[in-house]
Amino acid sequence: MHGAPELMAALPSWNDGAAKSAILDFVARVTKEGGPDFVPPAERIAAFDNDGTLWCEYPLQVQVFFALAEVKRLCQQDPSLLQKPAFKAFVEGDLKALTSLPKKDVFEPAFATHAGMTLEEFHANAWRWIRQAEHPKLGRRFITNAYVPQRELLDHLRANGFRTWIVTGGGIEFVRVVAEQLYGIPPEQVVGSSTKMKLEDSGDGMVVRKLPELDSFDDRDEKVVNIALHIGRRPIFAFGNSDGDLAMIRYTLGGAGPRMGWYIHHDDAAREFAYDRDFKLSVFKEGLDRAGEYGIGIVSMKNDWGRVFADDGNGHA
Known part of the structure; x- marks a missing residue:
C-alpha cells in the first residue's frame, strides 16, 4: 500500500499481505473524488453472506x-x-x-x-x-463466534461511505435478531430466506404472524433475485464462502466500473475449522476451483487473518 498511517492502521486483525492490500487499495480508489475509479456514495453497496462469512457455520449453521x-x-x-x-x-x-x-x-x-x-x-x-446457547465444538456461546476481521472490514467500508448488507441463506428474521449488535448492520439491511406471513388484528393491535410455508430460500441464484428486489442496486463489493454465494459474487463483478469479490476459505483447523468441497451444507467447490477464472479473490483464514474471534489474541501472524 501507499504507507499512509490511516491505511496502515485499518483492518488490524488482518495480516499484511495481498488480500488486505487489495481491499484497502480498492476502497481508496473508489472513494477518491476526481479519480478515475470514483464511485458515488449512493452506489457503494457491499453485500456479505452471513453463515461461514461473518460467523462460524460448522458443523451446522x-x-x-x-x-x-x-x-x-x-x-x-x-x-x-x-x-x-x-x-x-x-x-x-x-x-x-x-x-x-x-x-x-x-x-x-x-x-x-x-x-x-x-x-x-x-x-x-x-x-x-x-445469548446463552453454546457451540458444541468450540465450547463458547454462538454469539461470540463472529469473525473479528470481518467486523473490521464492515466498519472500514462504512467509514468510507459504503452501505453494508447481509444477503444470507439463513432466515431473515433470525439474522435480524443479531445483525446490528454483531455487525453494525441494521435489520432493514438484512436479506435472507423467509416464510410467508399474515397480518392479524389481535384485539390489542395489528401483528404479523409467521406461517409454516417457505416463501423464498435465499441461496444461489435467488440471492441475486433478492438483491434486485430488496436492494435495488448491483453491489460493487461482495464477500461469501461457498458455492451458494457464487451467483451473488459474479453478479457483483459483472457490472460496469470498479468491482471486487471475495471468498473466505476455511483452512484453519487450529483456530476454527478446515472444510470446503465436502461440506454439503455449504459446499465450496466450483467457487474454489474457478475463482481465478471468475476474478474472485480468496482470503485464507489461516494466513490472512491475525485472529479469528475476539478472544483469540493476536498471536497468529
Whole structure:
C-alpha cells in the first residue's frame, strides 16, 4: 500500500499481505473524488453472506442448532413431520444424516420452528436462545463466534461511505435478531430466506404472524433475485464462502466500473475449522476451483487473518 498511517492502521486483525492490500487499495480508489475509479456514495453497496462469512457455520449453521432445540416440540404436535428425513434426523439428533441432505431440506425444519409466532415472539425466543446457547465444538456461546476481521472490514467500508448488507441463506428474521449488535448492520439491511406471513388484528393491535410455508430460500441464484428486489442496486463489493454465494459474487463483478469479490476459505483447523468441497451444507467447490477464472479473490483464514474471534489474541501472524 501507499504507507499512509490511516491505511496502515485499518483492518488490524488482518495480516499484511495481498488480500488486505487489495481491499484497502480498492476502497481508496473508489472513494477518491476526481479519480478515475470514483464511485458515488449512493452506489457503494457491499453485500456479505452471513453463515461461514461473518460467523462460524460448522458443523451446522447456527439457525440449525436453534432448530434442534425447537423441532421436537413441533413433531409432538404433528407426528407426520417425522416422515420427512430432515425432521426425523433433527429429532434423533442424527448430525450425519443432516449433513448428507440438501441445504434447503435441512433448513425447512428451521423455518418451521417460526410458524404461528408473531415477529415479536419469534425475535424474543431466538434472542433468549442465542445469548446463552453454546457451540458444541468450540465450547463458547454462538454469539461470540463472529469473525473479528470481518467486523473490521464492515466498519472500514462504512467509514468510507459504503452501505453494508447481509444477503444470507439463513432466515431473515433470525439474522435480524443479531445483525446490528454483531455487525453494525441494521435489520432493514438484512436479506435472507423467509416464510410467508399474515397480518392479524389481535384485539390489542395489528401483528404479523409467521406461517409454516417457505416463501423464498435465499441461496444461489435467488440471492441475486433478492438483491434486485430488496436492494435495488448491483453491489460493487461482495464477500461469501461457498458455492451458494457464487451467483451473488459474479453478479457483483459483472457490472460496469470498479468491482471486487471475495471468498473466505476455511483452512484453519487450529483456530476454527478446515472444510470446503465436502461440506454439503455449504459446499465450496466450483467457487474454489474457478475463482481465478471468475476474478474472485480468496482470503485464507489461516494466513490472512491475525485472529479469528475476539478472544483469540493476536498471536497468529
